[in-house]
Amino acid sequence: MIDQPESNGTTLRDAEPGILAGSAHPLEVDARTAESLKLWVVLSRAQAAVSAHVAADVQRSGLTLTEFAILEALYHRGAMLLGEVQRRILVSSGGITFLVDRLVAKGLVERQECPSDRRARYAALTPDGEALIARIFPGHASMIARAVSTLSAEEQQVAVKLLRRLGRGAVALAREDVNEGG
Template identity: 40%
Template sequence: MASEDIKQSLKLFIVLSRAHKAINESTNQFFQKNGVNPTEFAVLELLYHKGRQPLQQIGNKILLASGSITYVVDKLEKRGYLTRVSCPNDRRVTYAEITEEGTIFMDELFPQHEQHLHELLSSLSVDDKDVAIELLKKLGLSIKDLSY
């Protein structure tokens, strides 16, 4: 009985991994077609929805190493999608802020991204999605509590 349970855990891992890979590959192709990579999109999406962010905190919010943030921000700044703004109260802090050009770009791209994700997940009903969200949250939270 226990070995069947273990096999089912392995099967679940494989199914989750394959689904994640399929979704990522499709969204990465979507981003490439629109002239950004997934990390650039994540930075723009953060600034688009949350507003000005300290450069030092962007990496944690989009799960990226801080060394890569400077490179990504430089590329987006060169394209005119964001700008760096110094903090008037603390010279150690620099903010990234989306520009008007970046906002126009995201006004067009983000709804397309939402629609693309909706199409990718269209084989699931609304109820299926609710169940999946609940189960995956439960799984993620339980793993956070484990210490290895």
């Protein structure tokens, strides 16, 4: 976590990427591009702000955000191949090995062989892991609800629609680039 969490009340203050009036440099982009830059900034800051809440909550159970994401995925989806978990929580292949190792050491997760493919392994919750996630998930959920409660239910629905489209669009664009560039 970032230290000096309050200092002078300007932590996480509004972005104002400096492109606007009062900048040390003249305007360099048109208004439309400026709005896109602002979107990128507020998107990152909102995510960081909510993430700080979630991380603090999860940390009280002795878990990192990423560890919790794995437990939650296994809880709600059942056992999954390591590669599936990896793509779902967006870490590298080395990262998923590292994380599952750590959860195994904590006794929360176990590896299981895959009968149809001897390269692959399942990750599955142990009884301890299932008990832990079942115990903390409800509080976790209401904690998130509180963290985003600045938006009304209707506004949250609008935000979900826009963000889902934004995310999907960015992923699709990245795939296009890969296909054209490679």
